[in-house]
Amino acid sequence: MLTNSYQKALEHLDENKIIDLTKNLIAIPSYHGLAEPEKDISAYLYKYLAEEGFETEHVPVVGERKNVIAWHGPGRDNEKTLMLEGHMDTVDVKNMSVDPFSGEIKNGNIYGRGAVDMKGALAAMVGALTAIKSAGIPLEGRAYFAGVIDEERNYRGADYIAKNGPLTRYAIVGEPTELEIHNGHRGLIWIEVKVNGKYAHGGTPEKGINAIEKAGAIITEIITKLKPEIKKKSHPITGPSHLNLGYIKGGTQPSTVAGDCILQMDRRWLPDESQEGAVREIEAIISSLKENDPELDAEVTVIDDDMGIQFPPLVCEESSPLVNILKEASDKVINRHKTSYFPAWTDGSILSRDGGIETVVLGPGHLSSAHSEEEYCPVEEIINASKIYIYSILKICGQ
Numbered sequence: 001m002l003t004n005s006y007q008k009a010l011e012h013l014d015e016n017k018i019i020d021l022t023k024n025l026i027a028i029p030s031y032h033g034l035a036e037p038e039k040d041i042s043a044y045l046y047k048y049l050a051e052e053g054f055e056t057e058h059v060p061v062v063g064e065r066k067n068v069i070a071w072h073g074p075g076r077d078n079e080k081t082l083m084l085e086g087h088m089d090t091v092d093v094k095n096m097s098v099d100p101f102s103g104e105i106k107n108g109n110i111y112g113r114g115a116v117d118m119k120g121a122l123a124a125m126v127g128a129l130t131a132i133k134s135a136g137i138p139l140e141g142r143a144y145f146a147g148v149i150d151e152e153r154n155y156r157g158a159d160y161i162a163k164n165g166p167l168t169r170y171a172i173v174g175e176p177t178e179l180e181i182h183n184g185h186r187g188l189i190w191i192e193v194k195v196n197g198k199y200a201h202g203g204t205p206e207k208g209i210n211a212i213e214k215a216g217a218i219i220t221e222i223i224t225k226l227k228p229e230i231k232k233k234s235h236p237i238t239g240p241s242h243l244n245l246g247y248i249k250g251g252t253q254p255s256t257v258a259g260d261c262i263l264q265m266d267r268r269w270l271p272d273e274s275q276e277g278a279v280r281e282i283e284a285i286i287s288s289l290k291e292n293d294p295e296l297d298a299e300v301t302v303i304d305d306d307m308g309i310q311f312p313p314l315v316c317e318e319s320s321p322l323v324n325i326l327k328e329a330s331d332k333v334i335n336r337h338k339t340s341y342f343p344a345w346t347d348g349s350i351l352s353r354d355g356g357i358e359t360v361v362l363g364p365g366h367l368s369s370a371h372s373e374e375e376y377c378p379v380e381e382i383i384n385a386s387k388i389y390i391y392s393i394l395k396i397c398g399q
Contacts, residue, residue: 002394005137006332009390012134015383018127019110021048022382023103025119026112031090031100038088038149039064045088045122045147052130054145061149061160068147069166072129073139073397080141081168082396083357084125084389085158085347086175087151090114097373109376116365116377121174122147124364124382128389141397144168151347154309158347162355170322170396172389173348174363176370179334179381179388181326182342182361183318184237185349186268188311189275190303191282193218195250197297199259208257212250214296215261219245221285222265230281235270237315239341242268264303271313275302314342314349316360322396326362329391333384343367362388 030041045068046058054070061067068088075081093100093113100113110120125145132143144166148157161167175182195215200208222245233241243265250261267278279300286298316323318339330337344367348359364381 002398005394005398006391008135009131009137009394010387013127013131013386013390018123018382018386019105019379021123021126022110022115022120025122026103026110026114027101029093029101030088031092031113032152033092036064038066041088042066042068042147042149045126049126049145053133054129059160061156065149067149067157067160068145070129070145071142071166072133073142075142077141079169080397081144081170082141082393083144083146083166083168083171083351084128085146085148085171085173085351086118086122086125086363087149087157087347088122088147089150089152090117091152091371095373096375105379108380109378110382111374111376113375115375116176117370117375118174118176118363120365120377120382121176121363121385124386125174125389127386128393131386131390132393137394138399139393139397140399143393143397148347154304155347155350158350159354162350167355168357171348171351171357171359172326172392173346173351173359173361174385175342175344175346175361176363176365176367176377177342177361178366179330179362179364179384181323181330181337181339183316183320183323183339185314185342185345185361186238186242186270187273187275187313187349188345189267189269189278191265191267191279192301192303193263193282193286193298194301195261195263195298197257197259197261200257202255202257205257208259209295210257211261212258214293214298215248215250215263217289217293217296218263218285218298221289222282226281226285233270233273235272237317237341238270238313239343241270241273269313271315275310311345312349312353314346314352314359314361316352316358320358320360322358322360325392325395326360326388328395329388332391333387
């Protein structure tokens, strides 16, 4: 029966309509830097889905920044519920070498800001639900589409769903995985070290305390001692632990002893680690250095910690029914499947940890294209993603 339903849905899958929708979503600016990045794109999606005949909600989260929720099916059995989730916001467009809003198709790829991160996936999700509805295939459970705000910053869209619903049994987040099944990823924390020195004229450096030099000692300890220990840590689902020194700024000009220095780092942590432990690692280095350098004055903080923001890991066991269904779907659509971990962070960990939703990441395109100068997504992968989503909906929510 599933084979018959799947083939019937494919007959109603309008590939041209999916690509047109991708183009239209790319054409709507939704980047951070705008006052309300998702205001226009969420309004467009809300209207589009309503006109397709879906039960649809336009849910205020922050001001005019609204989540878009649509669904198909009666939802009688919560075990038969699936959410297709993706974010509508993008990063800035300043560094782009192609028209960020053109949606140009060239050599089988569609270009523009958000093409891969993740407007192509949003269109594939909408296309999947539309195909099933248009084919008149009855569902026993309910399939949801959730277009959310603020993933590129503070995940407030996913946080709203985790606290207010819809809370489904399963979820697929459409971040770019090249259609691989990514059933986990690491947690994320940004750590800042502020080193306080003493300003003085460059001609009399003995009168000052050079904060850049003090920061250099901290960096040396991180590189030579901490990073090798971090590299030894790994998890079978989320992959290896990692630390990246990403930003440094200090002093005012060459002829002045630097009285301050800021160092910021990105720490990817594992399920058996913690944010607090990652901070303590850096604090321990500073404490050790202070034993031999009483002039060292440095404080460690978590960036955005005043908002209570945490970016936890995502773990979905490979034995999960959702993972196995996605393996079936991938074999059906692209004649292969592969499970791995997603190298970046996603809303999926919030849906999983705070919403109790079993969540996997699978979407079209390669992560390396996201946030890039020539962001693009392969058209064929957008269509194949939609087919995988169709199969998964029918398997989970179907009669």
